[in-house]
Amino acid sequence: MAGLLDKLRGLLGRQAEPEPVQAGLAEEFKARYLSFRQLLAANNKALELMSELEAAAGGGRVFGMSFLRSRVTALGVSVFQMVDLLGRLAPGKYPALAPGLKNIQSQLEAIAAPAEAGGGGELVLALKDIDQRRAEEAGAKMANLGEMRNRLGLKVPAGFVITAAAWRLLLSQEGLVQEISRLQQAADLENAAELFTLSSRLRQLIVEVPLPPELGRALEQAYAELAAEAGGEVRVSLRSSALGEDSAEASFAGQYSTQLNVHPEFLEQTYKEVAASFYSPQAMHYRLVRGLRDDQLAMAVGCLAMVGAVSGGVAYTVSPLDPADRRVHITAAWGLPRVVVDGEAVGDHFVVGRETPHRVLARSVEDKQSELVCHADDGVCQLELTGERATQPCLGDEQVLAVAEAALKLEEYYGGPQDVEWAYSPRGELVMLQCRPLRPAEAKAAAPAPLAQEGGTRALLQGGVTAGPGAGAGPVHWVRRDSDALTFPEGAVLALPRPAPRWAALVGKAAAVVSSRGGAAGHLATVCREYGVPALFGLGPALEALEEEALVTVDAGARAVYAGRVEELLQRPVQRPRFMSGSPVHQLLGRTLELISPLTLLDPDSTEFKAENVRTLHDITRFCHEKSVKEMFSFGKEHNFPQRSSKQLYYQVPMQWWVLNLDDGFTQEIKSKYVKLDQIACLPMLAVWEGMVAVPWQGPPAAGGRGLASVLFEATANPSLTTGVKTRYAHRNYFMVAHHFMNLQSRFGFHFCAVEALAGERRRENYISFSFKGGAADAARRLGRVRFIGGIMEDQGFRVESTEDNLNARLERHEQEVTLETLKAVGYLLMHTRQLDIIMGNPRAVAHYQDKIRADLELVRRGEAPGQKAARSA
Numbered sequence: 108m109a110g111l112l113d114k115l116r117g118l119l120g121r122q123a124e125p126e127p128v129q130a131g132l133a134e135e136f137k138a139r140y141l142s143f144r145q146l147l148a149a150n151n152k153a154l155e156l157m158s159e160l161e162a163a164a165g166g167g168r169v170f171g172m173s174f175l176r177s178r179v180t181a182l183g184v185s186v187f188q189m190v191d192l193l194g195r196l197a198p199g200k201y202p203a204l205a206p207g208l209k210n211i212q213s214q215l216e217a218i219a220a221p222a223e224a225g226g227g228g229e230l231v232l233a234l235k236d237i238d239q240r241r242a243e244e245a246g247a248k249m250a251n252l253g254e255m256r257n258r259l260g261l262k263v264p265a266g267f268v269i270t271a272a273a274w275r276l277l278l279s280q281e282g283l284v285q286e287i288s289r290l291q292q293a294a295d296l297e298n299a300a301e302l303f304t305l306s307s308r309l310r311q312l313i314v315e316v317p318l319p320p321e322l323g324r325a326l327e328q329a330y331a332e333l334a335a336e337a338g339g340e341v342r343v344s345l346r347s348s349a350l351g352e353d354s355a356e357a358s359f360a361g362q363y364s365t366q367l368n369v370h371p372e373f374l375e376q377t378y379k380e381v382a383a384s385f386y387s388p389q390a391m392h393y394r395l396v397r398g399l400r401d402d403q404l405a406m407a408v409g410c411l412a413m414v415g416a417v418s419g420g421v422a423y424t425v426s427p428l429d430p431a432d433r434r435v436h437i438t439a440a441w442g443l444p445r446v447v448v449d450g451e452a453v454g455d456h457f458v459v460g461r462e463t464p465h466r467v468l469a470r471s472v473e474d475k476q477s478e479l480v481c482h483a484d485d486g487v488c489q490l491e492l493t494g495e496r497a498t499q500p501c502l503g504d505e506q507v508l509a510v511a512e513a514a515l516k517l518e519e520y521y522g523g524p525q526d527v528e529w530a531y532s533p534r535g536e537l538v539m540l541q542c543r544p545l546r547p548a549e550a551k552a553a554a555p556a557p558l559a560q561e562g563g564t565r566a567l568l569q570g571g572v573t574a575g576p577g578a579g580a581g582p583v584h585w586v587r588r589d590s591d592a593l594t595f596p597e598g599a600v601l602a603l604p605r606p607a608p609r610w611a612a613l614v615g616k617a618a619a620v621v622s623s624r625g626g627a628a629g630h631l632a633t634v635c636r637e638y639g640v641p642a643l644f645g646l647g648p649a650l651e652a653l654e655e656e657a658l659v660t661v662d663a664g665a666r667a668v669y670a671g672r673v674e675e676l677l678q679r680p681v682q683r684p685r686f687m688s689g690s691p692v693h694q695l696l697g698r699t700l701e702l703i704s705p706l707t708l709l710d711p712d713s714t715e716f717k718a719e720n721v722r723t724l725h726d727i728t729r730f731c732h733e734k735s736v737k738e739m740f741s742f743g744k745e746h747n748f749p750q751r752s753s754k755q756l757y758y759q760v761p762m763q764w765w766v767l768n769l770d771d772g773f774t775q776e777i778k779s780k781y782v783k784l785d786q787i788a789c790l791p792m793l794a795v796w797e798g799m800v801a802v803p804w805q806g807p808p809a810a811g812g813r814g815l816a817s818v819l820f821e822a823t824a825n826p827s828l829t830t831g832v833k834t835r836y837a838h839r840n841y842f843m844v845a846h847h848f849m850n851l852q853s854r855f856g857f858h859f860c861a862v863e864a865l866a867g868e869r870r871r872e873n874y875i876s877f878s879f880k881g882g883a884a885d886a887a888r889r890l891g892r893v894r895f896i897g898g899i900m901e902d903q904g905f906r907v908e909s910t911e912d913n914l915n916a917r918l919e920r921h922e923q924e925v926t927l928e929t930l931k932a933v934g935y936l937l938m939h940t941r942q943l944d945i946i947m948g949n950p951r952a953v954a955h956y957q958d959k960i961r962a963d964l965e966l967v968r969r970g971e972a973p974g975q976k977a978a979r980s981a
Contacts, residue, residue: 117871139196139739140769144848148861151874153185153728155919159232161704164696169615169687171395172402173291175696182703183212186724189731196738203718208727211702218698228272230325232386233332234411237268244270246407250633251542253374258494261513261539266343266411271350273322274382274405280316287312287386289394295857296395299593302612306388313383318375326378330371333412342368342413342481345381346541350404360637361448361608361630362390363406363766368413368481372617382406384562392612398690414538415481418501419444419530420454421628422514423545427636428576429625430524430547434468435459435511436479438628441501443476443487444530444540450606450625450632452476452573453645455500459511459849467507472500486975502531509537517542526633548576548636567659568649568668572625574606574632575642577677578617580660583653587612599628600661602653606631606644614638619661621668623650639683641666709910736852736861739843753841754782764840772844789844791864794927795851798934801961801972853937860937866926873926874919877905877933878942894942895953897959903932931967939963 156178163170190204227246236254236463237245245253249268255261278284287309318326334341347363364384369377385406394401416877420439426432440446440454447454447871458469482488502510514527521544528541584599586592594706601617603610606625610633614620620635625644635642641663653659653668654660660673669676687693701723708716708726711733721727754777756764766772766782772789773782787793794910840853847867854859863876879896893914905916918929939960966972 142192142195143735143739144769146189146196146731148849148850149185149188149192150728151731151865151872152921153182153189153295154917156182156185157703159917160696160700163805164693164700168397169297169396170692170696171291171296171398172219172400172695173288173294173296175692175699176288177292179215179219179699179703180410182273182724182865183215186727186731189257189728193731193735193738195837196735201718201734204721204727206921207718207721207723209725210729211721215699215702218702224262229270229327230273230276231267231269233267233329234263234265243350244268244272244407246271246350246352246409247543247887248346248348248352248409248541249409250348252409252411252539254520255517255539257544259419259515259516262536263539264344264411264414265333266331266409268348269322269329269378269382269408269410271405271407273325273402274317274385274407276322277313277316277379277382280319283312283316296391299771302392303388303589303593306386306391309386310380310383313386314376314379314702316379318379323375326374329410330374333410334371337412340371342370342412342485343374344409344413345369345374345377346409346411347381347384348407348409349385350407351399360611360633362387362393362634363610365445365770367445367487368441370485373485374410378408378410381408388610389611392615396398396615396638396686398687398692398894400403400695401692405440413481414530414532414537414540416443416530417533417535418442418506419528419950422510422527422529423513423524423628424518424527425524425545425547427526427545427633428573433461435461435465435514437502437510437514438626439501439505440478441475441492441496442480442490444528445487446477447526447626447628448906450622450644451479451627452624453626455502457502457507459507465508465511465515467504467929470500470507472498474498475501478775495667506531506537508590513537513539546637548639565669566667567652567670568646569666570649571621571643571646571666572627573642573663573666574625574627574629574644575623575635575638575640576621576664577619577639577641578660578664578673579617579641580658580677581618582656582658582739585653585655586589586613587645600659602650606642608634614640619643619663620967621646621650621653621661623647637684637849677802688942706908709736709913736850755780756842757781757783758796764842766842768845769843769848770845772846774850787844788846789842789849790847790927791849791866791930792842792844792851793935794866794930795849795862795864797975798931798936798938799938800969801931801935801967801974802939803974804938862930862933862937864926866923866930868923871920873921873923875905875915875926875933877914879914891953892940895957896936899936899957899964902961903929903964910943932964935964935967936960 154186159181160178162168163174186208190208192202192448193204215395224581225320232245234249234253234256236586237250238257239250239254242250245268252263256263290305290308294301296302296305334345343364344367346365349363352363358421364381364387366377366381394404418439418441420437421444423436426434426436435458437457437459438447438454439457440452446452452475455475456471457467460466460468475492477489477491479487479489481970510529513529514525517523517527524545524547526543526545527539530538530540532538548924579600581600582596583602584591584595585602586595587604592610595613595616597616598618599616601610601613603620603622604624606622606629608630613630614631614634615638617640620631620640620642622644623646625632627644629644632642632644641661643661643663643666655896658671660669660671660676662669662676684864691925703724704721706725706729707722708720708729710716716730716733718730753767756762756766761781766787772787772792774786777786784793784796841851843850847865849862849864851860851862859880861878864874866873877900879893893909897909897914897916900916901907903918907914907916909915921929963972
């Protein structure tokens with residue numbers, strides 16, 4: 108920047124007259140120029156952020172509150188900079204602008220403000236005092252347990268819940284809420300590496316924060332009451348019960364932590380670890396995909412007397428793969444049910460009829476390798492199964508029927524299909540551990556297909572368990588450790604040794620999921636079905652034969668994996684839900700955009716185009732941009748300085764174009780009043796000029812009687828066709844140039860054009876902005892020309908917006924070469940769309956000019972237009 112100032116100081120010093128007044132004007136112009144350039148940069152950034160927010164509102168991308176808040180904050184900063192810079196260009200001239208911005212900002216802050224944390228509330232609630240009415244304090248999981256115990260009389264573990272109020276109290280320590288918000292806004296949660304890093308940092312902050320003394324006392328008292336009820340020291344399980352978890356809208360299956368067989372000595376620390384799992388990578392990604400607001404959720408934690416299960420598992424009151432299958436499906440394993448829900452084992456499978464008396468209709472008994480049991484000291488351990496027990500069913504028929512009857516009782520009570528976790532205690536008691544709504548997959552799993560005949564497509568792998576129906580194809584990507592997850596590509600087939608819930612953050616990016624272990628009852632299987640991702644689990648050691656990056660097709664319904672893409676299997680993919688549309692975050696974005704996107708200040712020449720009338724941030728950016736350009740040129744009207752500094756373009760003959768060198772737009776100092784084309788170093792201007800002269804203009808199109816009458820009438824009756832600015836600049840065409848920047852203000856007859864472009868080496872900063880307004884014909888023909896030009900510009904890759912006869916088009920973030928090539932097309936359009944409004948009532952003439960312009964543009968793009976050839980030969 109220092110070099111730029113030095114160049115400009117020297118340039119303006121040489122061009123200025125020696126009188127002190129003129130030297131002062133040079134310094135003032137320098138300051139204006141710098142403010143103007145900064146304002147343009149802020150405007151470009153603001154438009155970029157608006158586009159990003161508007162694209163997110165389309166529902167096609169995943170975003171969260173951190174994205175929304177960071178973008179709105181950055182947008183507010185850019186717009187504030189524009190207002191401040193316009194104030195430097197025109198001190199005191201637009202006093203209503205700053206209050207207007209402040210008003211809009213205050214409304215935006217109110218919309219996106221963190222949700223109120225609520226009052227105090229009890230820190231601990233006993234299970235005997237909980238039912239669904241206290242779900243906002245205890246979370247749905249623990250509220251359902253209380254409902255089962257207190258309303259339905261089902262056996263559940265004794266215990267209590269550490270409430271959402273306790274979570275809020277914990278996060279109020281040492282400014283934790285503010286630090287978490289700051290870290291979230293600084294991270295890109297769609298980037299796997301940043302997601303895992305942020306998750307680790309947030310969990311560490313929560314685990315390390317001191318437990319508030321009042322919460323510590325409440326935990327101590329609640330545990331003492333639990334121990335007294337149990338008749339002595341009791342080990343506990345700490346289970347997440349977050350607000351929003353286990354709801355009909357979102358299961359959060361396996362996204363949070365559960366700690367089993369915890370010694371009371373470690374109760375406080377383990378509570379913080381489970382609470383910190385609110386920010387596990389899979390939970391954060393799940394909320395992101397679902398469009399849920401972190402600040403509207405909280406982590407309650409259930410503390411339950413540990414059930415040393417002999418056997419346990421999951422019961423579905425309908426098939427999770429086919430809602431038409433109304434039978435009860437039960438998956439069971441020896442020991443703790445975690446092996447089933449965490450995908451360690453397939454488990455025995457039982458099917459029970461719904462009709463009374465209930466009967467076991469089918470059973471599949473697996474060869475079980477191990478069981479998960481409580482360790483004598485703390486935690487759990489895995490024991491190897493040998494002998495007859497490994498091949499025996501882990502439930503007798505009476506036990507199967509008891510599980511089915513309890514599950515159906517819950518379905519009747521809650522009024523819909525249920526997903527139930529249960530266990531049998533050493534005393535033979537059926538204990539209910541969890542109950543949540545079941546959302547079966549929409550697609551029915553196909554029956555296993557036999558191998559194709561010789562010469563046809565043969566399966567690489569066959570068998571396993573359909574965990575999510577449908578078919579998907581992509582390159583294989585093995586994930587065995589965290590570092591593998593960081594490189595998982597969009598559209599790959601996720602291959603896993605076991606379907607651990609922690610890999611749920613990758614499911615939404617996967618074409619399909621395959622695993623050596625696990626079954627349909629696991630947490631990851633539930634997430635796959637929610638996301639509509641085909642999943643095939645329990646394929647065994649044979650899955651290891653799939654090589655990294657090998658292209659395969661997974662037909663989960665038919666339980667087969669094929670080499671390459673099998674197109675006939677991919678014709679009807681499972682419909683993936685669009686969670687963002689209508690989600691809390693998406694709704695919030697919609698309300699935010701109402702104060703950002705609409706453009707109510709449409710016409711800069713209108714008497715309504717004033718600071719008092721701004722309603723949105725888009726209004727303010729438009730107002731600041733228009734007025735900044737006017738202020739730069741009004742400096743010439745008042746002081747005659749830019750006119751002296753500008754040079755008339757000499758191209759074969761003197762042209763009605765003036766070039767104002769802002770910085771390094773000329774190749775050398777120009778002492779003459781003329782500047783020649785070979786003395787111009789501005790790349791965008793040279794590109795526009797090449798397009799303007801590439802094809803000679805043949806003059807206005809032949810107008811019919813009605814078209815000509817329309818022009819004559821408008822020219823005499825419409826006062827808006829006059830410039831409204833009594834200055835020589837209203838009738839001249841001006842280029843303001845630097846080496847990579849150009850601002851063109853041009854009036855051709857009765858219409859006004861403005862082109863602004865930056866074409867540098869940094870692709871992200873490059874853009875072309877094109878605006879067009881006016882015409883001499885009636886409103887219908889002017890509107891027709893706007894649509895005509897807009898269609899051609901969309902063909903060139905521009906994003907086009909039009910209101911009445913005002914057109915705005917923008918192209919951004921392209922390489923320098925592409926930007927300059929497109930500017931040639933813009934130059935052509937500036938010359939060849941003049942006066943086309945008069946033929947807009949003639950469809951045949953419109954079609955003719957459409958074909959001609961598109962053909963000419965193709966020649967201009969290839970450098971083969973007549974004017975380009977002549978320039979090369981000269």
